[in-house]
Amino acid sequence: MSEFGILSFGAYVPITRLQRSAIHATNSWFAGGLRGLAKGEKAVANWDEDSVTMALEAARDALDGIDRASVQRVAIASTTLPFADRQNAGIVKEALNLPDAVGALDVAGSQRAATSALLAALGGNETTLVTAAEITTPKPASEREMTSGDAAAAVLVGTGTPIATLVASHSVTMDFVDHFREAGEAHDYDWEARWVRDEGFARIMNPAIAALLKKAGVEGAAIDHFLVPVAVKGVPEMLAKKAGIGEGAVADTLGANLGHAGAAHALVMLAGTLEKAKPGERILLASFGQGCDLILFEVTGAIGSVKPRLGVSGWLARRIESTNYAKYLFHRGLLQLDRGARAEHDSKTALTALWRGRKAVLGLVGGRCTKTGTVQFPKSEVSVGGNDHAVGTQEDYPLAEVPAKVMTWTADALTYSPDPPSYYGNIDFVGGGRMMTEFTDFAGDALDVGADLRMMFRIKAYDENRGFRRYFWKAAPAF
Amino acid sequence: MAKGIRDKVAILGMGCAKFGERWDKDEDQLMLEAYEEAMADAGIEASQIDAAWLGAAFDAQNIGPSGIPLAVALRLPDIGVTKVENYCASGTESFRGAVYAVASGACDIALAMGAEKLKDTGYGGLPVRTRGTTHDMVGITGSAPGNFAQLASAYRGVHGVSKDDLKRAMAHVSVKSHANGAKNPKAHLQKAVTMDQVLGAPMIAEPLGLFDCCGVSDGAACAIVTTPEIARALGKTDIVTVKALQLATSNGWEMQAQGWNGSYFHTTRVAATRAYDEAGITDPRSQLSLIEVHDCFSVTELVTMEDLHISKEGQGWRDVLDGFYDCDGAIPCQIDGGLKCFGHPIGASGLRMIYENYLQILGRAGERQRQDNPVFALSHNLGGMPNQNVSSIAIIGRADA
Structure with missing residues (x-):
């Protein structure tokens, strides 16, 4: 029998793990007080990633083995959406190559944006893909710089065989401003941590958690997984104790090797918990931000039948360690380097051409000749090679999920790249199709002819003159 | 016909x-x-x-x-x-x-x-440019060395040549052209270089170092x-005529289909076959007196020796190292220094090659004159990149040949 609930889940963590000791090595002269936080590592997005590209990867992770045509609405939650006016969820939809007849929703403005988006989906009756992503924006030498990290997650909600169902939810809204970031500002401004802990987390969340448990008719002790996406040490434990939730139920906030991923963190923790949850267990997700959202799930017997491609644990295992703090600062626009005259090249995008070619550009949809079977990218009126010059014989052939191999490559130190040298080359898709593309996420000497590849959706170029970023697909080491 | x-x-x-x-x-x-x-x-x-x-x-x-x-x-x-x-x-x-x-x-x-x-661009190398609105969304802007460097990775893989052997053959190409350019008063670069200088030069696009790249002039x-x-x-007695003039332009096969292996120029092979046919040349290795090819990068010249059907496929690097294409070899290649040292003012290069061949046939090449009375001289002028390009070949020679 079909039920409504969470049908699948996924996550995404960027490959680079910046060592906090490296941050502190540079900043300790100025911010010596952060020494206690200078351990472990944080996930940092590459220069060619943003909240949309990360949300897309999380969505792919969640939709592994699932019929994408079942998705009726795509939501993205983030406080760092790249576009203030252009449907960000719409870009995710195009990159997933979903049919046009789907809804879209961008949710922003609070650390609980993701849980609010999830509640909206759970309160409806559509099959909704809820994604959340954050490319965090801490000031250099701040505590946030130490505690934050970049990540994304996705949850598919709808009718089918759910792995978890909603038991109860409870929300309160109060304009408690523990920190803020006005539109257009680069960084957050924080109020005193002790006040936030006592008057915010404790005073607002304790009674709300009690209210939810009462509403659900569940004792605190019956909660198996208590998810509190808060980076402040001791807060989840403090809330658990007050609510009678066992200490062992308090979920790891992933601070040691990921960092707090802002508005996305609630879904990242949920995805991480669903990886190991058992039938019958209760998950309480409690997210804070101008009030709080509390969502209580019960895990069903179907848990384990649907798995993300990598999940939080898989993504955390896919890592490249970095101690290059200067590179991180440069990629975030926090350090001006002499980029040279080649960086002056104008990357203006013809929006008309982008619209005509959106399936190729955003969805990596190529063509397959119905007469010869030849696969190619991009699609064209007359097929490439070995045809009889018939016109209009090609059908759509999506390549984004098709594995590929390196055919040729170079490491180009002349062309401008924010992460030189620029790696690019020709690649062959398994089953046909070839293109020249950029390589991303490769560690030093791993790139060679024949290497296995997986396509990833990334930022191709920034048009700094007009404030527009151009997306396209790049080839990453297979995983 | x-x-x-x-x-x-x-x-x-x-x-x-x-x-x-x-x-x-x-x-x-x-x-x-x-x-x-x-x-x-x-x-x-x-x-x-x-x-x-x-x-x-x-x-x-x-x-x-x-x-x-x-x-x-x-x-x-x-x-x-x-x-x-x-x-x-x-x-x-x-x-x-x-x-x-x-x-x-x-x-x-x-x-x-x-x-x-x-x-007049304010920086070294070729100017960065657009290749059309759609290309800019799905293609690679990259640099010329980055595009051509890929030949090396494919060539090594296809022919099982070690990285060191190929790099030495590429270096020989550049050392030879520098030696030739030193004898050419019109050349951009007129200084000889050593193997060690070439092999030790800074990397521009793996595996092409500084001396693997031609001058931008x-x-x-x-x-x-x-x-x-x-x-x-008009009174001319020593007549040089055009024997062949062929152009082959990629139709996307190399870049989009899967038949090409990345180690050669498909268009050059096509244009060369047509050009020899047009000129009546049946054995280029024995009939050509000298050649000027599009040596934008050392590896380009090396694979072109095979694409012109002079060296056997996979053996061009050996001919290069054997001195077959040196100024005193069987078929001198870039006797004027080539793009490498004569320089590469893009639009002028194809005509510069024909100019050198013309001078050599007429015995007017001064210090660098080939002494065996050249009869047929080929020039090969390439535009684009290995996976999508236009390749043109001109063969000129004595009118009576």
């Missing part, structure tokens, strides 16, 4: 400006420099020129669009001047226009000019063509 261009058109005169960093000259002055030499060689008046073609690739960076810059620079007498652009093969393309005009009988005398002013080159009959009527 067309019989081709063989012996229908003669070169009446040629000229070439000094290539290099011509900080003190505008493009019109460089074109004039090449033109004056060509006109003196041809022994004609401007009023005798019926039509002209101008080859230039980076018009946005220097002379601007259309045939007007050439007409103005030379104050041509209101004749038709056509601007052609075919990437780095633009020079041979302008030659093709002039030669075809004469061969058709529409013109008695036609002029081809190739020109480029690259040193200002310059111009010019050809004046007519029929052999008119040439004789």
